[in-house]
Amino acid sequence: MTLPLPQRPCPCPDSPNPHLSCCFLFLQPVQVTEPALAPSPGRVWASGLGNCLSPGLSLPGCTPRKCGRGVTDTVITREEAERIRSIAEKGLSLGGSDGGASILDLHSGALSVGKHFVNLYRYFGDKIQNIFSEEDFQLYREVRRKVQLTIAEAFGISAASLHLTKPTFFSRINSTEARTAHDEYWHAHVDKVTYGSFDYTSLLYLSDYLEDFGGGRFVFMEEGANKTVEPRAGRVSFFTSGSENLHRVEKVRWGTRYAITIAFSCNPDHGIQDPAFP
Ligand SMILES: O=C(O)CCC(=O)C(=O)O
Ligand SMILES: [Fe+2]
Secondary structure (H helix, E strand, C coil): CECCCCCCCCECCCCCCCCCECCCCCCCCCEEECCEECCCCCCCECCCCCCCCCHHHHCCCCCCCECCEEEECCCCCHHHHHHHHHHHHHHHCCCEECCCEEEECCCCCEEEEECEEEEHHHHHHHHHHHCCCHHHHHHHHHHHHHHHHHHHHHHCCCHHHCEEEEEEEEEEECCCCCCCHHHCCCCCECHHHHHCCCCEEEEEECCCECCCEEECCEEECCCCCCEEECCCCCCEEEEECCHHHCEEECCEEEECEEEEEEEEECCHHHCCCCCCCC
């Protein structure tokens, strides 16, 4: 099935900003395998629904033409995704949650260990320089830069108005049963609510659905018409972080799923520096 091109303007009835409209926006037609959305290589797909009134989005240069979503397979190469996945593997091999979901945040140093988190930089001290390299951090920066430009272009905003925000983290999910609330990644949520500073969320997938793991698809929840993104190495999914993009992740049934979350705030006060080689 092929989704149609943009249909109609659909202004948010209660929007304080007349430039924001909130219906589906398909930048390009894209093949859809039901119930999953699987963009063909080279395609950017975007849609948006509902309310997109996060106050952050009204900051200068940061107001999207439409609130919405995009998925692209052409911004990050598979080779880059494999290299960045090896950073995640190295870091997460130092710890790992007892439950199914582990995170590594290169900015804050947070690493899941058992039922808790440690600060990687404090815990491992100088030894960390034998684990990560300057190139690893360069790669993160390059990926962040490309994703930032992609979001700016897709939403018609200025790349300079986007500020990397925290948390920015790798996730590794397997089918081990949850031990603490931190392992319960599958709950439906709105990123703006969960993370506060997020205005634009991106997810770069680092492994392949059905090759490396089963379950673990990303689901945008819409009344009567959920939209599903199948992770695959190098695929970038990005979206405005408000309630227009309520979502959840299916439970991983087998294998291991890697991803990295890179999010942006329109508010410079919520900006952080790129993670840096310690
Ligand atoms: O890993 C994913 O696909 C999504 C994770 C997520 O929704 C989040 O970290 O807020
Ligand atoms: Fe999320």
